[in-house]
Amino acid sequence: MSRAAIAVLAGDGTGPEVTAQAVEVLQRVGELFHHTFTFQHCLVGLAAVKADGEAISVDTLGACARSDAILFGAVGGTLHEGAGPRPELALSRLRTTFDLYANIRPIKPFEALDLASPLRSEYLKGTDMVFVRELSAGLYYGHLETVAGKPSEIRRRGAQLEAIDTLTYTESEIERVVRTAFEIAGRRGRRLTSVDKANVLSSSVLWRRVVDRVARDHPAVTYEHMLVDTCAMRLIRSPADFDVLVTENLFGDILTDAASMLTGSIGMLPSASLGARRTEHGLFGLYEPVHGSAPDIAGLNLANPIGTILSAALLLRYSLGLHREAAAVETAVEEVVQAGYRTADIHYCDQSESTVVGTRELGRQI
């Protein structure tokens, strides 16, 4: 039996609805497997901007620091260039505070939802990949603060304006995320694709060198280098060819969003953001669905909670080391979907229906 403290940052839009379902599932897992999970709910995003004047307060960051993992819903509202800090800053703040450098996104279409995909079934068949996106460096975060040697600004240049952004990677920033990817590949299909643009970028040249070096410690994993433009093609043309992919921050942002569309059901996809910080039985992490806050359907009981529930499964696995429990949640979800529990529209199933079933199926699992 284990104890764990989980910070719940439900956020905006559909965030609270989907997070509530994931918390219920975790509570049920606690009962069935005899664990004690405590949940601390904190404000984040627009709600935090309203209450505290910032997207995430120092108190909330402190509460996260005292927990084993963060369960995150979604932030952001309908687009408005209004006053106050952007709600999305909360995510960047959490990523930098806890140095969450590895964003893990498993992409595996549900067979039962085959027809929801824009891809023909024969192209989709066998797709089961995990993206490992570097999340702490690259072109990101220059805009948040002035970093020496890493300008991100708009400045005068003669009679006109010029904008500059800076892409940097140190060897250690590359190495740690590449190690994570090799480890994940070692526990799966033992194939790793490292994605870069080495024919144009110096950072990609360094990236390749580090990958070649780390690969020597993982002789059981077959790996390859692939250019990002080629990868964008292959993801659509032959997604089933991939096992684990690792890439830098912005390439990862673009490619994971493209790949998640293959499944046709972005509402079902989970993610984990991990760093070096350890918990008693694993790594500290932030867990959130891949989808956004969808303000247009917020509060209507229409949002698909499965992305968040599967994120909770990743939380059990990576932060709490509860592998059996994680698999139980995943199997329950799979069975519920297989059993046809969803509305006619694949992307949004009736929340109360899927919850009831999720919990019941979980019970059956054990």
Next chain:
Amino acid sequence: MSRAAIAVLAGDGTGPEVTAQAVEVLQRVGELFHHTFTFQHCLVGLAAVKADGEAISVDTLGACARSDAILFGAVGGTLHEGAGPRPELALSRLRTTFDLYANIRPIKPFEALDLASPLRSEYLKGTDMVFVRELSAGLYYGHLETVAGKPSEIRRRGAQLEAIDTLTYTESEIERVVRTAFEIAGRRGRRLTSVDKANVLSSSVLWRRVVDRVARDHPAVTYEHMLVDTCAMRLIRSPADFDVLVTENLFGDILTDAASMLTGSIGMLPSASLGARRTEHGLFGLYEPVHGSAPDIAGLNLANPIGTILSAALLLRYSLGLHREAAAVETAVEEVVQAGYRTADIHYCDQSESTVVGTRELGRQI
């Protein structure tokens, strides 16, 4: 009747075969429409490296400068980290020498080839978009030369190495390509999507401002801003929603390759790279198929010449101002495909057969 000088840079792999077919089509257009086209063939790529020790010689650049347009095949061979300059340098050299800042890629699947696409027909239906990719700035070209304030290098940082690349855009670099995109949109469906990452990059913030400013000169065109990650999703989920897209260099590299896969027939796709330099009746430009040199099938008479033939059509339109002639070539290609002239494998049709038919159909056109 007009005269035009065309530099033919056939290059490596299947480049010579496909270029030869496009030249034949241009010659036939000349006969039928009473124009005089002269062709100057020059070495480029691996062949040039062998002959001159560089991917493209100053003499060849000079020959290009004296012509109205460049018809380009493909460069590069089987991957080898061998001695000598990389054949791909020829393309960068041409882009910078002639300041070819706008890369135009029309993406319109052939109805007859519907089944070649990984996308289900109902998603693909109605897809007809034109990408305008900025081709002169961004993260590119720092590696070619040392540009003040734009480092691209691997350097020491304390005990380890660090790599840096620099993304820059001036207002005028953004403005000229955005103008090109608005003009193209004005002659098509009057909808423009500008793609950026304004929630992270300063260069994207400047990009948006310039787009908003240029838009005022084009009140008839409806435009929107879209984040690059969202765009990567929408291209797969609802490609038919797009008309014209404009974006910075690297985003364009990734997104156009992804989008070209939608058609399932990359061998059929043409491209044009245009700059400010004018010819008598249009803009100087470089025209090349989207596909690469495919060394594995080089010389086997298997390569699909249609991407290059359609590039020749773009050459007629943009550089020579011969709109009727360009449309005739496009219609001929469409009819040939419609009539089923291709091998069982959609991607590679028998070259001699498609040539014969291409010419005959062209004849019928007139």
